[in-house]
Amino acid sequence: MSDAAQSLAGQEEVRYRALQAVDPRAPGALETFTAGLHDESWRVRHAAAEGLRRLPDAERVTARLISVLGERGETGARNAAAEALAGMGTVALHPLVLLLEHEDPDQRKLAADILGQLGRAEVEDVLLRALSDVDLNVRVSAAEALGRTGGEAAVRALEALLDAETSLLRLAALEGLVALRRAPATERVMALVDAPLLQRSALRLLGLCPPGASTERICQALASPVRSVREAALVALGTQASGLGPYARSELDAVARAVLSRIPEMTDRVAQALDVEDVQVRAGALVAAGALGEASLALAVAEVAREDRLLREVLFTLGQLGPEGRRLLLKNMGALSLPARTVAAEALVLLVDATSVPELCALLEWAEDDLRAVVVRALGRTRSPQALAPLVALLADPSLSGTAVRALEQLIAVHPLAALAALEAAVEQRTTPAAVAVLGRLGGAQVLPLLRRLARDADAPWRAAAVEAASRVSGDAGLELARGALADESAPVRIAAVRALGRQGGQEAGSFLGLALKDEDRAVRLAAVEAVGAGGATERALDLEALVRHADGALAVLAVRALAKLGKVGSGMLWDALGHPDTEVVKAALAALTAAEGAADGAALAVSLVGHPRWDVRAAAARVLGDLGRPECLPVLEQALSVEHDALARRALVDAVARLSGR
Amino acid sequence: MPRFDEGRPEMTLEEFRLLRDHVYAHCGILIHEDMKFVMERRLWPRLEALGLADFGAYHRYLRYDAQRIAELEAAVESLTTHETYFFREPAQLKAFCEELLPLLEKKNARTRRLRLWSAGCSSGEEAYTVAMLLKDSGRFDDWDVEVHGTDLSRRVLAVARRAEYGPSALRATPPDLLERFFVPVGVNRVRVRDDVKAWVSFGHHNLADEAASQLVPRTDVVFCRNVMIYFDQAARRRVLGVIRDRLCPGGYLLLGHAENLLSLGADFELVHLKGDLVYRRPELPNGEGR
Ligand SMILES: C[S@@+](CC[C@H](N)C(=O)[O-])C[C@H]1O[C@@H](n2cnc3c(N)ncnc32)[C@H](O)[C@@H]1O
Numbered sequence: 019m020s021d022a023a024q025s026l027a028g029q030e031e032v033r034y035r036a037l038q039a040v041d042p043r044a045p046g047a048l049e050t051f052t053a054g055l056h057d058e059s060w061r062v063r064h065a066a067a068e069g070l071r072r073l074p075d076a077e078r079v080t081a082r083l084i085s086v087l088g089e090r091g092e093t094g095a096r097n098a099a100a101e102a103l104a105g106m107g108t109v110a111l112h113p114l115v116l117l118l119e120h121e122d123p124d125q126r127k128l129a130a131d132i133l134g135q136l137g138r139a140e141v142e143d144v145l146l147r148a149l150s151d152v153d154l155n156v157r158v159s160a161a162e163a164l165g166r167t168g169g170e171a172a173v174r175a176l177e178a179l180l181d182a183e184t185s186l187l188r189l190a191a192l193e194g195l196v197a198l199r200r201a202p203a204t205e206r207v208m209a210l211v212d213a214p215l216l217q218r219s220a221l222r223l224l225g226l227c228p229p230g231a232s233t234e235r236i237c238q239a240l241a242s243p244v245r246s247v248r249e250a251a252l253v254a255l256g257t258q259a260s261g262l263g264p265y266a267r268s269e270l271d272a273v274a275r276a277v278l279s280r281i282p283e284m285t286d287r288v289a290q291a292l293d294v295e296d297v298q299v300r301a302g303a304l305v306a307a308g309a310l311g312e313a314s315l316a317l318a319v320a321e322v323a324r325e326d327r328l329l330r331e332v333l334f335t336l337g338q339l340g341p342e343g344r345r346l347l348l349k350n351m352g353a354l355s356l357p358a359r360t361v362a363a364e365a366l367v368l369l370v371d372a373t374s375v376p377e378l379c380a381l382l383e384w385a386e387d388d389l390r391a392v393v394v395r396a397l398g399r400t401r402s403p404q405a406l407a408p409l410v411a412l413l414a415d416p417s418l419s420g421t422a423v424r425a426l427e428q429l430i431a432v433h434p435l436a437a438l439a440a441l442e443a444a445v446e447q448r449t450t451p452a453a454v455a456v457l458g459r460l461g462g463a464q465v466l467p468l469l470r471r472l473a474r475d476a477d478a479p480w481r482a483a484a485v486e487a488a489s490r491v492s493g494d495a496g497l498e499l500a501r502g503a504l505a506d507e508s509a510p511v512r513i514a515a516v517r518a519l520g521r522q523g524g525q526e527a528g529s530f531l532g533l534a535l536k537d538e539d540r541a542v543r544l545a546a547v548e549a550v551g552a553g554g555a556t557e558r559a560l561d562l563e564a565l566v567r568h569a570d571g572a573l574a575v576l577a578v579r580a581l582a583k584l585g586k587v588g589s590g591m592l593w594d595a596l597g598h599p600d601t602e603v604v605k606a607a608l609a610a611l612t613a614a615e616g617a618a619d620g621a622a623l624a625v626s627l628v629g630h631p632r633w634d635v636r637a638a639a640a641r642v643l644g645d646l647g648r649p650e651c652l653p654v655l656e657q658a659l660s661v662e663h664d665a666l667a668r669r670a671l672v673d674a675v676a677r678l679s680g681r
Numbered sequence: 682m683p684r685f686d687e688g689r690p691e692m693t694l695e696e697f698r699l700l701r702d703h704v705y706a707h708c709g710i711l712i713h714e715d716m717k718f719v720m721e722r723r724l725w726p727r728l729e730a731l732g733l734a735d736f737g738a739y740h741r742y743l744r745y746d747a748q749r750i751a752e753l754e755a756a757v758e759s760l761t762t763h764e765t766y767f768f769r770e771p772a773q774l775k776a777f778c779e780e781l782l783p784l785l786e787k788k789n790a791r792t793r794r795l796r797l798w799s800a801g802c803s804s805g806e807e808a809y810t811v812a813m814l815l816k817d818s819g820r821f822d823d824w825d826v827e828v829h830g831t832d833l834s835r836r837v838l839a840v841a842r843r844a845e846y847g848p849s850a851l852r853a854t855p856p857d858l859l860e861r862f863f864v865p866v867g868v869n870r871v872r873v874r875d876d877v878k879a880w881v882s883f884g885h886h887n888l889a890d891e892a893a894s895q896l897v898p899r900t901d902v903v904f905c906r907n908v909m910i911y912f913d914q915a916a917r918r919r920v921l922g923v924i925r926d927r928l929c930p931g932g933y934l935l936l937g938h939a940e941n942l943l944s945l946g947a948d949f950e951l952v953h954l955k956g957d958l959v960y961r962r963p964e965l966p967n968g969e970g971r
Contacts, residue, residue: 031950061951321849324764326719352869355849356763356804364722386836388759391726420730541747572745602744634695666695 134163165194225254252302398425458487489518520549551580571600644674709916776956801908802830805841
């Protein structure tokens with residue numbers, strides 16, 4: 019920067035800071051800021067406009083700002099004053115309405131503009147009247163303003179303006195209706211698409227019309243040599259598709275395909291549009307790409323996933339590009355950006371078949387962890403025996419073994435024998451204890467000797483896996499191994515035993531679980547609480563009730579849930595839970611309440627929580643009260659609703675009130 | 682066509698908000714309500730990996746499990762977009778080279794030391810880009826230079842350290858710079874040259890963690906581009922406090938082109954370069970705080 023420029027910038031900085039330092043209550047502040055509105059730098063003017071909004075006497079400020087609007091020739095100052103007025107809120111309404119009567123049409127126009135920015139329904143009448151102003155510019159501004167305030171009368175007036183003589187007014191009407199998202203009858207809009215000045219706005223409005231003839235017209239506009247027209251058409255196409263949701267689109271897609279496939283170079287144009295800045299254009303380009311079903315667009319489509327908001331559409335569109343598109347994606351995974359790669363893999367999961375195994379395995383070699391998880395799922399869906407070996411090998415990878423197990427389950431259903439052999443081999447070679455779990459599920463009684471042997475293994479993870487697996491194979495063997503494992507020195511083995519006991523159920527298991535509830539290890543105790551609930555060990559209810567008061571929220575939550583499962587929800591424990599400092603415990607108790615009718619005065623308990631400081635607790639309380647169906651709670655709910663600010667809690671309250679009042 | 686979400690648990694609005702609040706408290710990232718779908722998809726793999734039945738269970742896991750801290754990191758990891766590439770926003774980089782670098786050369790002529798910070802560096806492209814530009818300017822050849830890249834995500838840091846990139850990362854790299862600063866490694870992939878790497882270091886840092894920011898060295902320029910878009914006003918304010926604290930007086934802050942400090946910038950002054958607007962931490966009157 020040159021020295022002169024630097025020093026100018028420096029002076030600007032000084033003026034900017036000086037304005038920021040002005041005390042809004044100091045005498046003369048109004049004049050200082052007003053002078054600032056006339057500064058040559060937009061930054062200073064902006065600071066002045068902000069400052070004016072902070073002044074105490076809003077009416078005086080408004081009056082002063084209105085007078086600045088009258089200073090012809092001071093464009094910067096007038097714009098800054100308009101900006102400030104638009105930020106003043108209701109106090110500015112009346113003076114602006116008066117200004118709409120000013121003899122100078124330029125002033126009236128500004129008034130309409132600012133009223134539009136204020137966007138308040140109460141000036142709708144005034145703006146409607148301004149539609150008959152003698153000055154065209156005022157009428158146009160009023161129409162634009164109505165597009166921002168719009169109630170029903172505004173919509174009707176704008177629709178009527180679609181037949182206005184001047185295209186400027188028609189344009190303002192179109193834009194207003196687009197802003198209000200209100201489409202008139204399709205034919206009326208279609209009639210405007212051919213006028214060059216109106217075309218873009220009319221296309222966008224067509225996007226709000228029901229699909230059908232409108233879709234056809236929109237797609238024809240994609241043949242336009244003018245880029246901005248094509249983009250408006252894409253926005254419209256995207257709007258129509260989003261109104262339908264991905265799964266109700268087949269008709270729209272068919273219409274689009276019929277038109278688009280006849281337009282030369284359509285694929286290239288769509289590819290270009292997939293890369294533009296504007297999100298709405300890209301959304302429309304996705305619809306076009308999907309309708310075309312052009313596989314060569316797969317990479318460009320996947321790249322749109324860099325925009326989170328379009329994720330859903332990207333996934334859907336990739337699905338429309340068929341096996342050819344899929345092959346292209348698989349082959350070019352390495353060239354895609356990270357977000358694109360992730361959705362590409364997601365889309366592949368749906369499309370893979372038995373021939374995809376080698377490519378998927380190649381991906382496993384280098385891809386990032388979260389991507390590999392997707393690939394693992396895809397392997398499961400191939401239904402190919404070739405996928406067995408890689409999946410069994412993945413059982414050894416702690417971050418993927420859970421996913422691999424589920425993928426294997428899919429394959430086991432189709433290739434049980436081959437799966438059994440692969441798993442046995444993995445266990446023999448001590449690949450990973452995770453293989454034992456799957457083997458237990460699959461192998462039946464024949465693998466019990468192997469499991470018994472492993473339950474005495476030197477390595478704790480193998481012992482744990484064997485104990486859990488045995489409980490899935492046989493009740494007796496499971497109980498026997500679990501009992502021994504409960505005395506194991508390793509906590510993970512004891513946890514496995516506890517889970518096995520929960521699965522087993524019955525009195526004997528229940529008494530063992532009593533011991534586990536007092537285990538020295540927190541994780542074992544947590545598992546035991548869950549197991550008591552799962553195994554129906556009602557005789558342990560008292561132990562659980564004690565845990566409800568435990569300071570560890572995790573234990574208390576699980577205890578409440580387990581008691582609910584056991585059907586042992588008493589009012590004493592509920593009061594304890596509702597008083598717990600951890601709100602998750604409180605919510606668990608509320609969830610248990612409905613099951614507790616009779617055992618406790620559930621309604622009174624829930625009522626005590628409709629004023630809780632946390633929105634999620636209030637919402638849960640309202641839901642319970644709705645479920646309990648006690649009309650006497652209605653007044654409390656109505657009262658709570660009248661003061662509720664949180665959207666979700668409100669919804670729950672509205673719902674509960676409706677149910678209790680039989681609406 | 683099969684649905685891509687068959688058989689997976691849906692996320693209720695309530696679960697969405699609980700999870701969102703949890704993430705926000707951890708790192709200031711605000712996930713907008715219309716991103717529920719995205720959150721659901723990104724977290725499904727986590728449920729699967731943990732064997733959890735629904736998002737309620739996942740929320741409890743994040744609250745109570747012994748692994749909750751690691752899991753929260755994994756969740757945030759999958760929720761954030763790490764989109765980045767070399768020589769992103771060329772107009773700003775041009776202004777940086779042509780206008781800021783001469784100023785910095787003059788300002789630090791005595792110490793011959795330059796520190797830059799790429800805050801929210803993702804997989805490292807931005808930090809390496811800055812180092813390449815410094816090299817390319819020829820002004821700092823025998824200076825003590827360090828570009829420090831930090832990110833919340835440990836996974837992207839691993840990529841950054843490896844310094845190997847494919848075509849998508851290079852899509853805006855001018856061919857002559859590609860030639861000069863990268864070496865090919867296999868089909869379609871390149872590695873950043875060692876002399877550039879020698880100027881760049883990486884570390885884990887949550888910008889929302891004010892205490893941890895002490896670990897970041899005092900710097901002359903902070904690039905924090907396309908990071909604050911994820912934060913709300915309050916979180917942004919806190920992060921700006923952290924950045925200001927780590928900037929030397931008179932040091933510069935460069936934001937992404939869609940970001941600005943309107944109504945937040947009292948601690949910074951706006952500097953109009955010919956080619957860009959940047960922010961500067963004001964100089965202290967008598968050099969204190971250096
Ligand atoms: C879109 S990338 C921007 C990368 C690079 N600065 C650029 O502009 O190309 C945003 C990065 O910010 C990181 N990020 C988000 N929240 C963060 C936080 N609280 N602390 C540190 N990094 C964070 C994300 O992990 C992600 O890698």
